[in-house]
Amino acid sequence: MNRMIIFSAPSGSGKTTIVKHLLTRFPTLEFSISATSRAPRGEEQHGKDYFFFTPDDFTARVQRGEFVEWEEVYAGVYYGTLRSEVERIWKKGHVVVFDIDVKGGINLKKMYGKQALAVFVRPPSPEALQQRLSARATDTPETIRLRLDKAAYELTFAPQFDIELVNDDLASAKLQAEDLVRGFLEID
Ligand code: 5GP
Numbered sequence: 001m002n003r004m005i006i007f008s009a010p011s012g013s014g015k016t017t018i019v020k021h022l023l024t025r026f027p028t029l030e031f032s033i034s035a036t037s038r039a040p041r042g043e044e045q046h047g048k049d050y051f052f053f054t055p056d057d058f059t060a061r062v063q064r065g066e067f068v069e070w071e072e073v074y075a076g077v078y079y080g081t082l083r084s085e086v087e088r089i090w091k092k093g094h095v096v097v098f099d100i101d102v103k104g105g106i107n108l109k110k111m112y113g114k115q116a117l118a119v120f121v122r123p124p125s126p127e128a129l130q131q132r133l134s135a136r137a138t139d140t141p142e143t144i145r146l147r148l149d150k151a152a153y154e155l156t157f158a159p160q161f162d163i164e165l166v167n168d169d170l171a172s173a174k175l176q177a178e179d180l181v182r183g184f185l186e187i188d
Pocket of ligand 1: 011034035038069070071073079080081099100101103104105
């Protein structure tokens with residue numbers, strides 16, 4: 001059976017770190033490279049971190065039905081999962097791993113049912129989340145406030161996931177995530 005593991009979370013919950021860790025631990029897992037209409041940041045590369053499309057190209061691909069799911073994650077900025085990406089990974093016999101927003105995660109879970117394990121990564125508390133976002137030092141106070149508001153909204157979707165992983169201590173969250181993968185893939 002083709003399978004997938006979905007990680008979704010409010011911004012600042014540490015999900016990307018957890019996903020990266022799992023990819024180093026389980027060779028059968030392969031990351032689904034998303035498409036986005038935003039510009040690359042820093043060292044990001046097309047076809048490695050994301051497929052970077054212009055907004056027009058992204059919209060045209062939506063109309064051609066190239067995405068399994070897509071969302072306007074931030075105002076005017078689109079992110080989506082290409083059908084071709086999921087098929088490429090399954091063709092290799094690998095398990096697809098997603099790092100996607102909460103609504104996208106729920107949509108994939110609805111589509112793929114038992115083939116999918118949907119994990120909600122929960123930041124420990126609003127205060128801790130605020131500290132983490134502030135510590136990144138890349139965002140303005142206004143951006144941080146918007147992200148916190150969005151996080152509060154996204155937390156209301158947690159019950160729609162198969163499981164919640166509380167990330168109050170990164171080392172233990174990584175180990176718990178490994179256990180979840182082993183359980184889902186039925187490996188010792
Ligand atoms: P960033 O721009 O910081 O890389 O990502 C912004 C947000 O978009 C993150 O919450 C990330 O999980 C989400 N995201 C990335 N790829 C996808 C995707 O393919 N679909 C959806 N729905 N969200 C995505």
